Amino acid sequence: MTAHASPSTRRGGAMAAAPALTPALTPLVLALLAAFPLYSVAQVVPVVPRPTAPAAFVVPRPMPGWRVSGTGTTVAPVNQANAAGGTNQSINQTSQSAIYNWQSFDIGSTSSVTFNFPTQNSSALNRVTGSSAPSQIFGSLKSQYTNPDATQAPLVGGSLYLINANGILFGRNAQVNVGALIASTLNVxxxxxxxxxxxxxxxxxxxFSQDPGLVPSLFTDDRNFVVVDPGATITTASGGRVFLFAKNVQNAGTITAPDGQVVLAAGASIYLQDPTVEKLYASEANPNxxxxxxxxxxxxxxSGTASNLVGGAIATxxxxxxxxxxxxxxxxxxSATTSVTQNGAVFLLARGDAVAGSNGTVNTKRATTSGVLTxxxxxxxxxxxxxxPNTAPGGDGKPAVSDGNSTFTASRVELAGKTIEVQxxxxxxxxxxIVNARAEATPNYQDSGSVNAYY
Known part of the structure; x- marks a missing residue:
């Protein structure tokens, strides 16, 4: 089934609804169909070229002058052969942040790369500058930091940035365990x-934006992708983030970021801002x-495309x-969950051409054109x-799902686009x-003009 809004048609309001939306004519779908006429949209997911996978023993190759900024215990990565016929590579960093230039950044199926950080808040920016090939991760990529208890193993943490304008592929059976991952064809x-x-x-x-020093075709051709294949897993520590930025972003694997955020963003530039900037995204219970x-x-x-494909699973x-x-x-x-103090939210926003502005007190970045959401x-x-279970002081050990709290924020699903197709x-x-569906030709950042379903 399909729901579509013409640019001039808007309806809103609250309605009683069943606790779940099922494949039948559910309250949200009925609301969409009542507000907007039926319309058929052919949405095509771009095809990503598949280069030859790296050999099982392959690990990233550093450029001369590899560590551009920061400090470490060695002047180059440390490589050791493993029993599976692969290579275990370690990057031992002693500074809070560091910048590395790589000839290539590929990990074979029996190989691993581990960033050893001094603290949980450490990070590493990795740029592929010496190759025109995409990065391919088929093995293990990990970031960890020194355990405060010296007798215990290191803890998963720290942030990894991987920048390659030629594309990034997390292949079948890739395993990424990090504090946070930012994988992008756009530069920072x-x-x-x-x-x-x-x-x-x-x-x-x-x-993040397209590097002006690169050939313009790197954004327009089919190499500009970040793809997570079936069988690949990306997992962060609690509070972590997974940001995937490119013209074409696809997930068919499993991405998990408990208490954190997963973003698939497709465009030539990416704007990030604090959520308190837009009143539209304020809590229903507490506007602050x-x-x-x-x-x-x-x-x-x-005109980028962000896709969570069939078989793709994202959990936050x-x-x-x-x-x-x-x-x-x-x-x-x-999927997500909501507790009394922390809400789950899913935003599917078919829009782009964002420009910077101001609402009088703070800077804003707002989209100006709407697209197609399927x-x-x-x-x-x-x-x-x-x-x-609620294990906080005074907690009863039961799930904390009561909304008797002034800062309780209901879970929220935001759907936005010129055309919204519900198959x-x-x-x-x-x-x-709360489910908000906003079908409009021009993105509207005011809290009006949407079809709302409250549960």
Missing amino acids: KDADYLSGLTNSVAGRGAS YPAVKGLLVEVGAG ARGNTTLVGMAVNQLGRI LGAGSAIEIAPDTA SGASIVAHGG
Whole structure:
């Protein structure tokens, strides 16, 4: 089934609804169909070229002058053969942040790369500057930091940035275990990286953008991709983030970021901002409390496609998942949970051409053009009550799902696009939450003009 809005048609309001949206004519779908006429949209997921996989023993190759910024215990990565016929590579970093230039950044199926950091908040920016080939991860990629208890093993943590304008592929059986992962074909400025992205988040510029020194065709051709293949897994520590930025972003694997954020953003530039900037995303219960954990994300020029494919699974317990681009395809499964103090949120935003502005007090980055959002046949979005026991002081050990708290924020699903297509069997389940569907030719950042379903 399909729901479509003409640019001049808007309806809103609250309605009673069943606790779950099923493949039948559910309250949200009925609301969409009542407001907008039926319309058929042919949404195509771009085909990604498949280069020859690296040999099983392959690990990243450093450029001369490999460590551009920061310090470490060695002047080059340390490589050791393993029993599986692969290579174990270690990067031993002693500074909080560091910048590395690589000839290539590939990991074979029986090989591993481990970044050893001094603290949980350490990070490494890795740029592929010496090759025109995409990065291919088929083995293990890990970041860890020294355990405060010296008798115990290191803990998963720290942030890895991987920048390759030629594309990034996480192949079948790839295993990524990090504090946070930012994989992008778009570049980030050294100064902004070293600031923890605070310069661009608070400012008016893009956080990630196409490198002006690169051949323009690198954005227009089919090499500009970040893809997670079936069988690949990306997992962060609690509170971590997975940011995948390119013209074409696809997930068919499993991405998990508990208490964190997963973003698939497709465009020639990526704008990040604090969620308190936009009142639209404020809590229903407390306007001073944001209803999304993480950052708001918009994309600039470039007709990008962000897709969670059939078989793709994204899980952000008590966190946020955002897919944004001129074409957004939700064909797989997206799940989150909500507790009394932390809400789950899913944003599917088919829009782009973002520009920087100001609302009088703070800088804003807002999209100016809407695109096509597709909820594919059999796809599922679910935000369920958190069943974890309340172990806080005074807690009763039962799940903390009561909303008798002034800062309680209901779970939220935001759907936005010029055209919203809901195919047969697509489902949305948001227990105790809100589903907002905003079909409009020009993105509207005011809290009006949407079809709302309250659960």
